[in-house]
Amino acid sequence: MSSSFAEVQRGHLLTEQANPSSADLDALSTADLVAVFVEEDRRPQEAVAAAAPALAAAIDAIAERLRSGGRLFYLGAGTSGRLGVLDAAECPPTFCSAPELVQGVLAGGAPALLRSSEGLEDLFEAGRDDLVARGFNAADALVGIAAGGTTPYVQGGLSHARSLGALSIAMACVPAEQVSMPCDLDIRLITGPEVLTGSTRLKAGTATKMALNILSTGVMVRLGKVYGNRMVDVAVTNSKLEDRALRILADLAGVDRDAGRALLQESEGSVKLALLMARCNITAARARERLASHGGQLRSALE
Known part of the structure; x- marks a missing residue:
């Protein structure tokens, strides 16, 4: 299946319609222009709130795949694809996850992060091909991101994912x-017409980033990479993260900074292991065994 510029009509899409609230945008004072944006930027929060049940279902479904050895892929073009790449790139430093666990696939690849390659979004087969190149398989999960829903690149990737199971x-x-998309779960973030007509890097982009943040963080919580609201799987790779790790150990295990540094050294920089060692007064080796027997879940290992 392929697409050309002439084949796709998008004027009916909510994201392409003109917003009456900003009809005189160029004639407004700067203060009034900003006021329009501030008011309209309430819509992304409302859109994400309305999509909460779908987001919750997606988190549980993705976490189940990842527990069984699958991976999470974000696929998109333009702003949507860049937001997916951003969220994926932030998972390893935040959750100490393997770089391949959450991957962002952008039409045009790395060069498209800095220089727009929007024409590539019209290639239906390219979405499939980019997933094939990453070794995407039936065990994995795909989130296809397209503000207007019609992007052939994303439609192609979703179709391929469904064909694999x-x-x-x-x-x-x-x-x-307005637009159907081939999928098992459908997340719709209804942000309405943009302040700048058709510029989905605005409200649609904001809602998308919020939703992706919720998805990835929720999945990592379900995988045991969070204890309470602390990032206990954070990798101690610089002074800021060491300070954070020491504060976590002080707050949750009652150890001072010197004792915390010793625990981190024994645990090879693992906050989760250091916490288990301190709270249960056990060695690093025993802590590793206990954590493994509880599937990496610190809370159940402590209990």
């Missing part, structure tokens, strides 16, 4: 009745 999740900012 992988988990396929669509994320768009238009109602499902």
